[in-house]
Amino acid sequence: MKEFGRFKGTTILSVRRGNRLAMGGDGQVTMGESVVKQKARKIRRLYSDKILAGFAGSTADALSLFSRFEQKLEEFHGNLSRAVVELAKDWRTDRALRHLEALLLVADDKNTYLVSGNGDVIEPDDGIVAIGSGGPYALAAARALAKHTSLAAKEIVHEAMMLAGEICIFTNDQILVEEL
Secondary structure: OEEOOEEOOOEEEEEEEOOEEEEEEOOOEEEOOEEEEOOOOOEEEEOOOOEEEEEEEOHHHHHHHHHHHHHHHHHOOOOHHHHHHHHHHHHHHOOOHHHOOEEEEEEOOOOEEEEEOOOOEEOOOOOEEEEEOOHHHHHHHHHHHHHHOOOOHHHHHHHHHHHHHHHOOOOOOOOEEEEO
């Protein structure tokens, strides 16, 4: 569901610190104003576990995008930058894809990208990016933790996601964090 350009119902956060990347997502799935699942997996490992991907938005739409993204990764032999650009182009121009409502965060050991159906491929300046209804809260918390602590990327993601879950009613404390 979109609300003011944001997707309700999830929080995905990616933090790059030093030579580590961590991506986390909450487990809550909502339908309307009801919680229907507490422990959904919204982060996936792709391309022989070399790439992390997380989604916000409609689950069916996100699964379709994951499938298309995996095809692009195979087509471009794991070149993340090329795969996201081609996915964004298809997403924007393909008749069926352009109606999908989701956002993707994808990252490998060197690059992190936010990909949208508007054709956006955005790489964060500071290695920290978040999507979903709790995204602004997680992003603010992660930036503060990165600036004022020596916590590792995985710890920053976990703490920031927990804080987002305390503020955003569409985000819970069932946090899954994956690391590269």
